[in-house]
Amino acid sequence: MLALLDMELELLEPLLATGNVSGQTPFTVQTPHVRNSKSLSSPNATAKGAKAREAALNNREIELRKQEQLKRDLEAAVIRTDFGMLVLPVWYGDESQ
Numbered sequence: 487m488l489a490l491l492d493m494e495l496e497l498l499e500p501l502l503a504t505g506n507v508s509g510q511t512p513f514t515v516q517t518p519h520v521r522n523s524k525s526l527s528s529p530n531a532t533a534k535g536a537k538a539r540e541a542a543l544n545n546r547e548i549e550l551r552k553q554e555q556l557k558r559d560l561e562a563a564v565i566r567t568d569f570g571m572l573v574l575p576v577w578y579g580d581e582s583q
Contacts, residue, residue, distance in 0.1 A: 498572070505567035513562050513575065555580075 559579060565572040 501565065501567045501569055501572045504569070505565040505572060508564045508566045510561050510563050513560050515556065515560065 559577055561576050561578065563574045563576065565574065
């Protein structure tokens with residue numbers, strides 16, 4: 487694994503050594519939407535259906551919070567070089583170093 491990392495760094499070396507950071511910019515990604523058809527219920531839902539609806543609403547709220555957090559955690563460094571432009575995406579995850 488370290489040999490592969492070393493090869494990747496060698497590919498980037500000319501760009502990183504001669505480039506100038508022209509800025510950092512936030513970016514977004516589109517996460518796939520997962521729909522659980524079992525959690526949907528008919529208008530004549532029983533107590534079990536109401537619990538399923540409540541669980542689906544809670545799951546939706548959790549997913550929306552995750553998407554908002556992801557918007558704050560993603561940033562890309564833009565580096566201009568003689569060879570072209572290099573964009574390095576970075577994900578600042580919770581408790582990352």
